[in-house]
Amino acid sequence: MSATLTPAPPKPRPTPSKRASTALPRPPALTVDPSALIAQHAALAGPHPILVAANVVLHPHARISSLHGKVLLGEGVCVAERAVVGVQGAVVGASVGGMGAGGGVVVGNGVCIETGAVVEAGEVGEGTVVEAGGRVGRGCVVGKFCTITAASVVPPDTEIPDFTVVYGMGLRRVDTTLKERVELQEMRLLMHAKQIEVFKKLIPNNVGKWMG
Amino acid sequence: MSRPTTRRPAPKGEYIETDSGNKVSRRAAITGTANITLGGRTVIQSDVHLRGDLHPTRAMPSSTSSSKPEAPPTSISIGRCTVISTGCVIKPPSRVSRGAVHYYPMKIGDNVFVGPGSTISAISISSHVHIGENVVIQPFAIVKENVKILSNTIIPSHMVIPSGSVVAGRPARVVGEVGEGWGVSAGGSSSGGLGSVGGGAGAPWVEGGDLRELVRAIK
Numbered sequence: 001m002s003a004t005l006t007p008a009p010p011k012p013r014p015t016p017s018k019r020a021s022t023a024l025p026r027p028p029a030l031t032v033d034p035s036a037l038i039a040q041h042a043a044l045a046g047p048h049p050i051l052v053a054a055n056v057v058l059h060p061h062a063r064i065s066s067l068h069g070k071v072l073l074g075e076g077v078c079v080a081e082r083a084v085v086g087v088q089g090a091v092v093g094a095s096v097g098g099m100g101a102g103g104g105v106v107v108g109n110g111v112c113i114e115t116g117a118v119v120e121a122g123e124v125g126e127g128t129v130v131e132a133g134g135r136v137g138r139g140c141v142v143g144k145f146c147t148i149t150a151a152s153v154v155p156p157d158t159e160i161p162d163f164t165v166v167y168g169m170g171l172r173r174v175d176t177t178l179k180e181r182v183e184l185q186e187m188r189l190l191m192h193a194k195q196i197e198v199f200k201k202l203i204p205n206n207v208g209k210w211m212g
Numbered sequence: 213m214s215r216p217t218t219r220r221p222a223p224k225g226e227y228i229e230t231d232s233g234n235k236v237s238r239r240a241a242i243t244g245t246a247n248i249t250l251g252g253r254t255v256i257q258s259d260v261h262l263r264g265d266l267h268p269t270r271a272m273p274s275s276t277s278s279s280k281p282e283a284p285p286t287s288i289s290i291g292r293c294t295v296i297s298t299g300c301v302i303k304p305p306s307r308v309s310r311g312a313v314h315y316y317p318m319k320i321g322d323n324v325f326v327g328p329g330s331t332i333s334a335i336s337i338s339s340h341v342h343i344g345e346n347v348v349i350q351p352f353a354i355v356k357e358n359v360k361i362l363s364n365t366i367i368p369s370h371m372v373i374p375s376g377s378v379v380a381g382r383p384a385r386v387v388g389e390v391g392e393g394w395g396v397s398a399g400g401s402s403s404g405g406l407g408s409v410g411g412g413a414g415a416p417w418v419e420g421g422d423l424r425e426l427v428r429a430i431k
């Protein structure tokens with residue numbers, strides 16, 4: 001082999017693509033209540049502040065992303081595995097610029113976000129349940145004690161009044177029983193609190209990683 | 213060289229194979245492994261979440277009387293030759309009983325195929341069940357034997373699916389029966405039942421049939 005034929009030095013290898021959990025910077029202003037439960041593989045990321053209130057439960061592989069605005073998780077919010085809270089992906093200026101929160105997400109007290117659900121809504125009211133695989137589009141305002149049933153899709157910028165059940169292919173009805181009986185609402189919140197207690201017993205807590 | 217040269221390092225494949233022939237992907241997210249039993253020759257593909265940590269907390273009547281060390285409670289038990297495809301979440305169901313939340317052990321039978329992206333919280337799934345893609349089975353549903361669940365179905369909680377039915381829809385309804393050919397390989401019979409369409413002509417396995425060949429093919 002002559003010197004002229006030596007191959008060009010190998011190109012620098014492309015840096016391995018980062019894992020989803022480390023792709024985003026750790027939020028500069030992350031406030032986590034010490035009573036929250038953050039499981040081992042849960043991820044909180046994004047350039048905007050994230051506030052995690054008391055008794056919040058983040059299951060393994062739950063994702064909270066403040067990519068386009070701050071995220072506020074109210075007291076006793078449960079985010080199940082593979083669920084995502086926060087506006088995802090690239091934002092087309094108009095769709096998010098229109099709303100006041102600027103891509104932020106406010107999740108009310110006692111909200112339950114089940115497996116694989118994606119919540120990009122501007123606001124989710126107290127006691128609402130988003131079942132497995134449900135999607136709430138960006139800019140939505142979801143009322144109190146709503147149920148977004150499994151795999152239902154709520155299109156962006158929709159307003160959903162209190163006690164609504166979204167089911168089937170975009171159908172809606174009002175849960176009048178729950179609406180008229182305050183004791184049932186209280187019961188629901190109580191049961192949710194008990195559920196959180198059980199989670200605290202069963203799931204190893206890794207909240208220390210996200211504190212301070 | 214302190215290490216004996218005859219010992220070769222185990223090949224680093226996608227799956228970890230256990231003594232009983234279970235194949236568990238290295239990229240599966242499994243919590244609470246002590247509470248999960250796999251029957252043997254069962255495949256857990258990548259990105260599957262098995263929530264074994266959500267185990268029953270209630271003291272069993274048998275364990276309270278005996279003084280022997282307590283066995284870990286079972287939360288998920290899966291039978292033989294069952295395939296759990298990519299992106300599934302298997303989560304035991306919970307409910308309120310006597311004023312407290314309890315998790316209940318869930319059981320999945322033999323030769324069950326769970327399609328990609330499904331979320332399973334059923335209390336029991338019997339044998340020879342075929343579950344399509346992106347199916348959601350809500351807590352405490354019971355799926356009996358020889359059932360076919362079409363893709364994107366949502367099975368509401370507490371639904372009992374009788375054996376031999378085909379279910380689909382949101383919420384799920386029984387839309388038909390699997391018929392005679394269910395689980396019989398296409399080569400063996402030419403019956404026109406829904407089941408015989410299974411893995412396509414010439415495939416070594418059919419929906420609802422013996423999945424041993426499929427399990428063997430996954431590497």
